[in-house]
Amino acid sequence: MYRNQNIRLNLLDVLFWGGLIFWSIYVRVRLPLNASMSQLFLFVLALIVLTPPWVAPLFAFFPRWSKKIWYKELFNRSQDGLSTAVAALVWTFFQKNPLYLGPWILSAGVGITLAALAFFLVNTSLVTLVIHLSSGTPWKEIWRKNFKWLSISYFLLSPMALLLARAYETPLIGNWGGWTVLLFLVPLYYSRYYWDEKVRLEQAFDTTLEVLMNALEAKEKQTRMHSERVADIARDLAKAFYNDEAKAQEIYRAARLHDIGKIAIPEAVLLKPGKLTEAEFDLIKSHTKLGAELLSPARKVAFDQLVYNVILYHHERWDGRGYPEGLAGQDIPEEARIVGLADAYEAMTAGRPYREAKSPEEALKEVQDFSGVQFDPKLVRLFTVLWNQNPIWRDREAYLAAKGGSVSPSTLPQPSSESSLPSSSEPGSRTSES
Numbered sequence: 001m002y003r004n005q006n007i008r009l010n011l012l013d014v015l016f017w018g019g020l021i022f023w024s025i026y027v028r029v030r031l032p033l034n035a036s037m038s039q040l041f042l043f044v045l046a047l048i049v050l051t052p053p054w055v056a057p058l059f060a061f062f063p064r065w066s067k068k069i070w071y072k073e074l075f076n077r078s079q080d081g082l083s084t085a086v087a088a089l090v091w092t093f094f095q096k097n098p099l100y101l102g103p104w105i106l107s108a109g110v111g112i113t114l115a116a117l118a119f120f121l122v123n124t125s126l127v128t129l130v131i132h133l134s135s136g137t138p139w140k141e142i143w144r145k146n147f148k149w150l151s152i153s154y155f156l157l158s159p160m161a162l163l164l165a166r167a168y169e170t171p172l173i174g175n176w177g178g179w180t181v182l183l184f185l186v187p188l189y190y191s192r193y194y195w196d197e198k199v200r201l202e203q204a205f206d207t208t209l210e211v212l213m214n215a216l217e218a219k220e221k222q223t224r225m226h227s228e229r230v231a232d233i234a235r236d237l238a239k240a241f242y243n244d245e246a247k248a249q250e251i252y253r254a255a256r257l258h259d260i261g262k263i264a265i266p267e268a269v270l271l272k273p274g275k276l277t278e279a280e281f282d283l284i285k286s287h288t289k290l291g292a293e294l295l296s297p298a299r300k301v302a303f304d305q306l307v308y309n310v311i312l313y314h315h316e317r318w319d320g321r322g323y324p325e326g327l328a329g330q331d332i333p334e335e336a337r338i339v340g341l342a343d344a345y346e347a348m349t350a351g352r353p354y355r356e357a358k359s360p361e362e363a364l365k366e367v368q369d370f371s372g373v374q375f376d377p378k379l380v381r382l383f384t385v386l387w388n389q390n391p392i393w394r395d396r397e398a399y400l401a402a403k404g405g406s407v408s409p410s411t412l413p414q415p416s417s418e419s420s421l422p423s424s425s426e427p428g429s430r431t432s433e434s
């Protein structure tokens with residue numbers, strides 16, 4: 001084809017590559033974090049190698065006119081076409097201006113990598129622009145959420161595009177390169193199943209988590225809103241602490257389950273409106289160990305060590321006066337320190353029947369006062385920075401409104417499970433009580 005200056009595209013070429021591109025658009029590969037990518041990229045990049053620069057953009061522009069809103073579809077098609085066109089120009093440039101490193105010609109390797117980069121940059125910039133214009137979300141946020149790690153997939157796939165193109169030029173079976181391409185596609189298609197399974201597993205994990213939370217909620221109504229807000233705070237804190245989206249997501253999931261052990265606490269104690277006896281309070285405190293025991297059959301299958309650490313140690317204190325083991329400082333697993341701080345802030349702003357809810361400002365001040373006492377000072381500093389950025393979780397009322405107000409706000413009486421705890425204004429007392 002093009003490489004051999006034989007520009008004629010026969011009907012079989014058009015049907016084969018048109019078919020592959022059409023197929024790739026419908027078979028989207030789901031990726032973790034709710035992302036997905038079509039393999040359109042792979043096939044148009046292969047076409048860029050095989051054909052003159054004007055062919056691949058046309059292939060990318062034409063297919064998939066679905067019943068969606070026409071101008072959205074026009075945008076999608078145009079941006080795929082435009083990205084392909086820029087990538088084609090980059091590839092062509094390197095073929096016309098060959099690069100050498102000693103005896104090696106680098107034009108193909110460098111050309112395909114930079115063409116992939118061009119495709120990716122044009123494509124994601126246009127999508128980012130549209131999301132930014134329509135939702136006002138900051139650029140960086142959109143890119144980080146949607147594309148940051150997708151770029152890795154693009155770079156891993158770009159040599160594959162070159163391979164497919166070369167395969168098409170190298171008939172192994174029946175004197176037609178299409179068979180070779182199809183053979184190459186088998187492992188690629190298999191990888192799609194691998195991703196699908198991975199995403200399905202994560203969904204199964206989330207469903208299990210929901211089932212467990214429903215079970216606890218059946219017993220203690222306030223628990224869902226509490227655990228959702230704790231988890232949102234913990235996720236933001238973890239993101240700032242680790243600068244790692246995937247880790248933050250793991251901590252979010254663990255935080256959703258942090259009080260799961262309360263399932264095993266008798267309702268008479270868990271929902272007791274009056275003062276708790278010491279024995280009853282000890283029973284409440286056992287929810288940390290009970291939670292870890294409850295989930296132990298799922299250890300290493302559905303839940304990893306991080307989840308256990310959060311469940312078991314979220315009531316430990318920096319000064320070693322927490323429970324269940326009285327760990328102090330760095331001995332407390334980081335994830336448990338993060339969730340412990342989030343838990344305390346949520347509990348303070350939620351209030352209890354025996355104690356008024358604190359305003360966000362009062363609660364922040366208390367978190368700061370207990371820095372180095374109950375909380376890791378480094379986390380308190382990060383928490384303060386986040387709090388000043390006014391996240392949705394800062395104000396409980398705003399959070400409730402944003403979540404659809406499905407849970408009764410803090411002004412309504414809440415069943416207390418730990419009413420015998422000292423008020424947090426007392427020196428050295430716990431600020432986190434749930």
Ligand SMILES: [Fe+2]
Nearest residue numbers: 258259314434
């Ligand atoms: Fe707890």
